[in-house]
Amino acid sequence: MTGSLTLPAPAKLNLFLHIVGRRADGYHELQTLFQFLDYGDDLTFTLTPDQPDIRLTESMTDVPDDDNLVIRAARALAARSPAPLPGVRIAITKRLPMGGGLGGGSSNAATTLLALNHLWQLGLSEDELAELGLGLGADVPVFVRGHAAFGEGVGERLTPVEPAEDWFLVLKPACNINTGKIFSEEGLTRNTPRITIAPAFEGDASRYRNDCEDVVRKLYPEVNQSLEWLAQFGPARLTGTGACIFGRFPTESAARIIWESKPSGITGFVAKGVNHSPLHKKLTELK
């Protein structure tokens, strides 16, 4: 059991995000459409059979190693092994903004679960990994499953769907948004009627909305301004609880033309929406 493996941890978008209720424990019940982007972080895993510990090669700014979802995922998985395991060094190449609504931390956790299940030859099923992932964060299971999905509950009940694989311009306004703060706002819409979606959903997600958007626009003028700017070119929407926003385009060049004209001070990227996770594509190639 030696070796080194580099795998992608892609971003997700919430093509729409409806809040349909609130559970007794305060968590919000959602209906959301997850699609992956062909853009994200990379994680490199190197087994160290002579040293048993699980370590990052470099700590991330502002995240203590013990809180890093990569370390937490690796430890949670190791706890499922009856036998001692070789140690591992994990290098994170971070491209996704933190607290951006792109699910970077959750995706890092899912990539870690799948990579180490493979390298440690643990043989846990996808269901077991998704359940383990849910304990780390509501967005982890969709990254473990690796297929675009209609998500319900807190996002853990997933129905695979096939939305159009368009191009996206993703912008990160210059602010960070705490998910918990948005979900605790009094003015948040929490009673959007439930919708049903055919399993073969190929529909137009632009008919739906992100229920966090009004509250986020009021609290963060940077997001409001960016949405207004992007909306000149077509429907513009928030992903998750922000701060990132996205516009949808039929071609890469159409998205890049708008990207070139973006106001100064905003960062972002152009990426393709994909229904099969780049992580799963890479893992399939390894088999």
Ligand SMILES: C[C@](O)(CO)[C@H](O)COP(=O)(O)OP(=O)(O)OC[C@H]1O[C@@H](n2ccc(N)nc2=O)[C@H](O)[C@@H]1O
């Ligand atoms: C907004 C989404 O990104 C949509 O995909 C996710 O639902 C966010 O899920 P997540 O990353 O697991 O969220 P966390 O960062 O753990 O949530 C922080 C806090 O937001 C609140 N929270 C989060 C998710 C949810 N469905 N209802 C909530 O009320 C809870 O108070 C929670 O303690």
Ligand SMILES: Nc1ncnc2c1ncn2[C@@H]1O[C@H](COP(=O)(O)OP(=O)(O)OP(=O)(O)O)[C@@H](O)[C@H]1O
């Ligand atoms: N490996 C990691 N990468 C990014 N964030 C991490 C990681 N480990 C822990 N975190 C913590 O998780 C928080 C949320 O990070 P994440 O990138 O998933 O946010 P997000 O894009 O807003 O996701 P979501 O759409 O789930 O709200 C960060 O602010 C950070 O404190």
